[in-house]
Amino acid sequence: MYPMTKKKIKKNGAGISTQAVHAGEIRYNEYGSITTPIVQTSTFIFKNTEEIKKLPQGIEGRFEYGRYGHPTQMAAERKLATIEGAEDAVLFSSGMSAITTAMFALLKAGDHVIITDDAYKRTLDFCVTCLERFQIECSVVKMCDYTAIKNAIKPNTRIFFSESPTNPYLNIMDLERLMRIFRGRNVRIISDSTFATPYNQKPLEFGIDLVIHSATKYLGGHNDLLAGVALGKKELTSQVREYLKITGGVIDPHSSYLLIRGLKTFELRMQRHNENGMKVAAYLESNRKVRRVYYPGLRSHPHHRIACQQMKGFGGVVTFEVRDDIDYVHRFLERLRMINIGPSLGGAESLITHPASISYYKCTREQRLRLGIKDGLIRLAVGIENAEDIIADIEQALG
Numbered sequence: 001m002y003p004m005t006k007k008k009i010k011k012n013g014a015g016i017s018t019q020a021v022h023a024g025e026i027r028y029n030e031y032g033s034i035t036t037p038i039v040q041t042s043t044f045i046f047k048n049t050e051e052i053k054k055l056p057q058g059i060e061g062r063f064e065y066g067r068y069g070h071p072t073q074m075a076a077e078r079k080l081a082t083i084e085g086a087e088d089a090v091l092f093s094s095g096m097s098a099i100t101t102a103m104f105a106l107l108k109a110g111d112h113v114i115i116t117d118d119a120y121k122r123t124l125d126f127c128v129t130c131l132e133r134f135q136i137e138c139s140v141v142k143m144c145d146y147t148a149i150k151n152a153i154k155p156n157t158r159i160f161f162s163e164s165p166t167n168p169y170l171n172i173m174d175l176e177r178l179m180r181i182f183r184g185r186n187v188r189i190i191s192d193s194t195f196a197t198p199y200n201q202k203p204l205e206f207g208i209d210l211v212i213h214s215a216t217k218y219l220g221g222h223n224d225l226l227a228g229v230a231l232g233k234k235e236l237t238s239q240v241r242e243y244l245k246i247t248g249g250v251i252d253p254h255s256s257y258l259l260i261r262g263l264k265t266f267e268l269r270m271q272r273h274n275e276n277g278m279k280v281a282a283y284l285e286s287n288r289k290v291r292r293v294y295y296p297g298l299r300s301h302p303h304h305r306i307a308c309q310q311m312k313g314f315g316g317v318v319t320f321e322v323r324d325d326i327d328y329v330h331r332f333l334e335r336l337r338m339i340n341i342g343p344s345l346g347g348a349e350s351l352i353t354h355p356a357s358i359s360y361y362k363c364t365r366e367q368r369l370r371l372g373i374k375d376g377l378i379r380l381a382v383g384i385e386n387a388e389d390i391i392a393d394i395e396q397a398l399g
């Protein structure tokens, strides 16, 4: 009746590129299309009243209404779940939609949340300003201060939220140590793994309950879509999926397709991002005009050892400091020829951003410094161009 069959690939043990190319894809026998179709519809019609009568038992392969899920989304979800090694994946229209929906689904008034200070700014905003309005308490603790994390736990703590690596300093959370702190407690551990991707790090293997990615970044990989994903055990993701049906942050069919397409080259792109990140970081560290470089792959990074233990590679984001002078930084940005100035990361194109005058332009200098954002701080998201060309562009601009 519904001529869709899943492709059969071995789930465990297949290489990550094989998973990225084949997992989750729908083969439409009807058309024989090798690519998963973009099923561009808002609703799915009933063939007859017999189908309506079968609704309570559920019908394999039957969809109802776009907000409750659609075939292109389902294919992308299965692919992501396979790559991450998760039981289930739930896709959203953005990373923030994944984060907010997951938190709302798992929290209620009177609960307490712990989040690390070095987290994505909007996630922090959500916890500190939004959750509090719903009588959900939030403690912000210092990233990697394991004593502070332990001391922040209360009887009503239900979620611990963190990122690794973080933005912009690429701090690394020791996942094993973190799990030891929370062992035996009724607290869900959520990790935003956007900067690591499932190529470089698999938090679920450490016992993390829910992994979140902004799929806008490396997973999509081409700076052309917005998406987010929550992955974990079905017991948890099904609660999140039910809530998504209410909050409505569903991914559209076309973005689902772009994500599927972007993922085909996931491993190749990540290998290049890792390689480029390392080369550019090493170059920056050797440049006299650069005061400091933050990259977990460098020995000079405070969390280099733990990064080497729990990660396969260190990704494409390299943060560095030059002279603490906004005009000096702006002149440097002006002189770049290939590298574009803009937020985001994880796409084919290299992007550079200046946190003090872009992400934190509303803050006073004192507020920024309190958050650790110096005027000379620059974040470079290395793309998949040739490393020599990225380096040459920085070299002439620093010139």
Ligand SMILES: *Cc1c(COP(=O)(O)O)cnc(C)c1O
Pocket (backbone or CB within 6 Å): 094, 095, 096, 097, 120, 163, 167, 192, 194, 195, 214, 215, 216, 217, 226, 227, 228
């Ligand atoms: C970009 C980003 C987000 C937000 O994702 P969107 O897709 O932009 O909504 C969350 N966390 C991290 C670490 C990010 O880099």
